[in-house]
Amino acid sequence: MTKLSFGAHPFLLGFDQLERLVERTAKSSNEGYPPFNIEQSSENGFRITLAVAGFREEDLSITVEDRQLVIRGKQSDDEGKRVYLHRGIAARAFQRSFVLAEGVEVAGAMIENGLLHVDLKRVVPEPRVQTIAISRGKERRNA
Structure with a gap:
């Protein structure tokens, strides 16, 4: 079974940038x-x-x-x-x-x-x- 990413969900059009923001936040070293x-x-x-x-x-x-x-x-x-x-x-x-x-x-x-x-x-x-x-x-x- 393939994993459906948050930004690729069919009801969330245009939210792919949100997924990138979450990834960027997780990577920030605070x-x-x-x-x-x-x-x-x-x-x-x-x-x-x-x-x-x-x-x-x-x-x-x-x-x-x-x-x-x-x-x-x-x-x-x-x-x-x-x-x-x-x-x-x-x-x-x-x-x-x-x-x-x-x-x-x-x-x-x-x-x-x-x-x-x-x-x-x-x-x-x-x-x-x-x-x-x-x-x-x-x-x-x-x-």
């Missing part, structure tokens, strides 16, 4: 650093909060690349300036990726008390009804 929360802030709003203690605003970048929210952090290198007797605070670079659904946009971002907040909003399109004209068989062949 290890576990930095820790993050995702919360629903309103009916059509979400907030991603990352713990970025020690990172300055200029150490962080937020981009949207092909419906994928990418948050990167890289602290400036000051290794030669300090002598650590113990170093328990992580100062490594990171990259976190989140796949955004169609219609979800980044509304803004702010850093506060060592937490980076990225606000997202879902733009809900107005429902519309489209009437499709039915033509005769001969008219269609000539077109």
Whole structure:
């Protein structure tokens, strides 16, 4: 018996891209650093909060690349300036990726008390009804 992929199901026309998004999400290596929360802030709003203690605003970048929210952090290198007797605070670079659904946009971002907040909003399109004209068989062949 052959396995029917999600995108090839006969009732799900045009959803093959969804299957690719799921595969891309599964492949993203988000290890576990930095820790993050995702919360629903309103009916059509979400907030991603990352713990970025020690990172300055200029150490962080937020981009949207092909419906994928990418948050990167890289602290400036000051290794030669300090002598650590113990170093328990992580100062490594990171990259976190989140796949955004169609219609979800980044509304803004702010850093506060060592937490980076990225606000997202879902733009809900107005429902519309489209009437499709039915033509005769001969008219269609000539077109």
